[in-house]
Amino acid sequence: MQSGVTQVKPAHIHVQAPAKINLILRILGRRPDGYHDVWSLMQTVALYDDLRIAIHPADSPGVDLRCDDVTLPVDQSNLVFRAAALMLEQTGHRVRLSIELQKRIPMGAGLGGGSSDAAATILALNHALALGWSRSAMEDIGQVLGSDVPFFFAAPTAVATGRGERVQATELEEGRWVLLVNPGFAVDTAWAYRQLASSRQAVPQIHESAKRLEWEPVLKWPGIIEAAANDFEEPVYGPHPILREIKGALVAEGADMALLSGSGATVFGIFRDQARASRAQAVFSRDQRCKVFLVETCRQPLLCR
Numbered sequence: 001m002q003s004g005v006t007q008v009k010p011a012h013i014h015v016q017a018p019a020k021i022n023l024i025l026r027i028l029g030r031r032p033d034g035y036h037d038v039w040s041l042m043q044t045v046a047l048y049d050d051l052r053i054a055i056h057p058a059d060s061p062g063v064d065l066r067c068d069d070v071t072l073p074v075d076q077s078n079l080v081f082r083a084a085a086l087m088l089e090q091t092g093h094r095v096r097l098s099i100e101l102q103k104r105i106p107m108g109a110g111l112g113g114g115s116s117d118a119a120a121t122i123l124a125l126n127h128a129l130a131l132g133w134s135r136s137a138m139e140d141i142g143q144v145l146g147s148d149v150p151f152f153f154a155a156p157t158a159v160a161t162g163r164g165e166r167v168q169a170t171e172l173e174e175g176r177w178v179l180l181v182n183p184g185f186a187v188d189t190a191w192a193y194r195q196l197a198s199s200r201q202a203v204p205q206i207h208e209s210a211k212r213l214e215w216e217p218v219l220k221w222p223g224i225i226e227a228a229a230n231d232f233e234e235p236v237y238g239p240h241p242i243l244r245e246i247k248g249a250l251v252a253e254g255a256d257m258a259l260l261s262g263s264g265a266t267v268f269g270i271f272r273d274q275a276r277a278s279r280a281q282a283v284f285s286r287d288q289r290c291k292v293f294l295v296e297t298c299r300q301p302l303l304c305r
Contacts, residue, residue: 008095011055011128014305016048017120018298019111020151021178021261021268023224024210027196027231029203035147035163036193039206041170041213041224044155044298045178049113050102051080051120055128058096061088069103079118083145087125090141095129106291108186110262112152118145119152120302127304139167156298159214170213173220175297177277179255181246181284182266182291187236192263195235204231221270225257232263243267246284253280 020042028037063084065074076082084097099121105113119142126133133141135153142149147164154167161168209227213219237244243260246267250258254276255269271277274294281294 008055008057008093008129010057013053013055013124013128015051015053015120015124015302016305017051017105017113017116017152018044018155018302019047019105019113019116019180019295020044020148020155021111021180021259021266022230023259024213024227025230025232025262026204026206026210027193028206031163033163037162038147038160038164039210040160040164041157041210041219041227042151042155042160043157043172044116044152044302045180046295046298047105047111047180047293049105049117049120050100051117051124052100052102053084053121053124053128054098055125056096056098058094061094061096063088063097063099065099065101067101067103069107072101072103072107074101079114079145079149080121083118083121083142084125086141086144087122087129091129091131093129097125106182106186106266108188109182109266110187110260110264111180111266112148112262115146115148116152116302118142118149122149123153123302124304139165152302155301157219168214170216171218172297173218175299176221176256177271177274178295178297179250179269179271179277179280179284180261180266180291180293180295181250181268182293183240183242183246184289184291185240185265187240187264189263192232192236195239196232199235199238200231221256225270228257228259230260233260236260236264240265246290249283250280253283255280 250269
């Protein structure tokens, strides 16, 4: 993917990396590469990590990453670091990248914060280095880093298939208010897959109500609500019954639907109006264990500033 390397001028760029929720998440059969095929309807929501990237020409290219969350490593294990280093390797640009990451999206929460941060890094460097890569090219490099990364280039709304790397952008008819309730602990995705494998008897079939969504140009909420499902719920709720309680409480507080996002641990509720969502937010905010965010569904794609 390396192209002709041009002289790079110093630059500063800001990107907001949104969280995502899975409105539908079906886990299908295991693939020869060890991953599972999935079918998921994904949506970004207005809870953002902030990335600020400074680019300086340098004889010694590399990445310097800082983060306001001291629990998050800032070395090669960090997806932002890996995305930036991979971009330099692919393009051959001799620059020094100074990256500041401000975390707001909880980690291990099923909200895709790390994947979104990686996608934002790729988008920012594509813009700042004037690479001219297409969405498809960015998705290709993103899937090397993680299965959820390509979705963020198709966001705000998309159907993800394969191991998650094949994305088809779609559109919501209208926005909704989303209440994110995180119980204050993380769920490891690999553990969730093991729980799923040990608990289910057969690979599920994609319901016709979900298949129809894949071909509709504009998605309507009644159809989404009818098809809403997350195959991780039962295996994750067993060891973590508080998550089932949160889901039930969201519905009791007036959510049109409530669901685990990804493999958890965040549970979200979809509300038609802000007033009802705000009342539910007040109820959950009384629990000191929980992190609670009231946000809207995003209407815009990932953008640089």
